[in-house]
Amino acid sequence: MEVSCAFPTALDTPDHVALAERLGFSRAWVYDTSQQSPDVWMTLALAAERTERIGLGPGVLVPSLRHPMVNASATATLCALAPGRVAVAFGTGFSGRRAMGYGAVTWKFMDAYLRAYRGLLRGEVVEWEGARMRMLHPDGHAPARPVDVPVLVGALGPKGGAVAKDLGDGLFATLQIPDYVGDFPWSAYLLWGTVLDDHEPVDSPHARAAGGPGWALSLHGAYEFGGPEAVRALPGGDEWLAVVGKAGEDERHLSVHSGHCVELNDADDAAWRAGGHSTLRDVTLSGTTDEVRRGLDDLAARGVTEVVYQPCGPDVRTELERFLDAARA
Template sequence: MDIACAFPTALSSPDDIAVAERLGYTRAWVYDTPQQSPDVWMTLALAARRTERIGLGPGVLVPSLRHPMANAAATATLTALAPGRVAVAFGTGFTGRRAMGYPAISWSYMDSYIRAYRGLLRGETVEWEGRRMRMLHPEGHAPARPVDVPVLIGALGPKGNAVARELADGLYATLQLPEFAKDYTWVPYLTWGTVLDEGEPPDSEHARTAGGPGWALAYHGAYEFGGPDAVRELPGGAQWLDVVDAEPGEERHLAVHSGHCVELNRADLAAWNAGGHSVLTDVTVSGTRGEVRRKLDDLASRGVTEIVFQPCGPDIEAELERFLDAARS
């Protein structure tokens, strides 16, 4: 199983990716979350200039945020900066849409978008929004078409699986690992957590800052996909909901997604302090070095070919080192 990493696209991400390359990570993915992050393509371009080997890609792009021509042109640019190192993943929009109050895009839209995007990279004339278009970049403005870049799609259910099987080179998985993951030869699985010292409790300061942001996704995901009742089933869920429900309904999504994948927001902290930390090792790839290794072995047996670890906390390099050491043990 390849050991890759991911970053929630911060100003430090290009330097963090350079560190990941030095440590031996095979690929770095960065998020397309404009409501809380710098631009994903600018970040990747800077990372390309600071690295030589590590694979690079957005994981995941949300189609509704950019015209397919804009993403095709950006992909071609990154390919010129990092030839042979680029892969692109697409998703329907968890943080990238829900944090702005929108639902996920439809799979029919994803299907049309990927067809147009891939057609543009092949140098074809495609139709989008009723108009015919083609990449017209002259020599020196982009690599010659076709631009051959692997495309992955994040899918959890049958509709997404159908689109991914037809149009993608792999399955990009996060939050859940579907049974059909075993049907793909390339399955990056995005995960969070931290390697705990022997005897370290799950409510330590290190566990909270390094493992907490990934732990909080259990609450964010439960709320978005299962509603308040699903959150109440989690330890500290009632306290989490008390904070979120105090916000006006039209702005409640802001309270849910604030700090997403970076730090605990007010609702998350309320749940953590109310005992939610007790499930840290259940909902993230957290635990001692040996426990993390066993979790990775289990994921590999279920179809994961590339583990994608997002470090959190004040010492990103130390978290990258801890995880890589556990993964290689």
């Protein structure tokens, strides 16, 4: 199983990608979260210039944020900057849409988008929004078509799985592992957590900073997919809802997704202090070196071929090093 990393795009992400290459990670995925991040393609271009070996790609692109020609052109540009190192993942938009008040894009839209995007990279004339178009880049403006780049699809349910099998080269999963993960030759799984010292409590300052942002996704996901009742079933859920509920319904998503994958927001902090931290080991890959190693072995046994770890907290280097040491143990 390959060991890769991911970053919630920030101004220092290109340097973190270069660090990940030096440490030995296979690939670096960068988030497409426009509501809180610098542009994913600019960031990947800078990372390409600072690296030589590590794989690069957006994980995951949210189709509604850009015209398929824009993503096709950006993909071709990155392939020119980092030949042989690029892969692209697409998803329906968890925080990339919900943090702006929208729902996820439909799988019908994703299907049409991927067909147009892949057709453009092959050099074909495609139809989008009632118009016919083709990549017209002259020599020196993009690599010659076809531009061959692997495409992974972020899917959990049966509709997404069908699109991934039909139009993707692999699966990009997170939050949970679908039953069909083993059906793909390339199955990447994005996870969060931290390697704890022996006897370190799960509510330590280190556990909060390094594991907390990933832990908070259990609350965010429960709210988005199951509603308030699903949150109430979690430790600290009532306290979390009390904070989120202070915002009006038309802006509640701002309270839910603030700090996404970076830090605990006010609601997350209230839940953590109310005992929510007790589920850290359950909802993230957090534990001692041996426990993390066993967790990775379990993922491999279930069909995951690439584990994608996002470090959190102020000391990215140490989190990357500790996770890689656990993976190699």
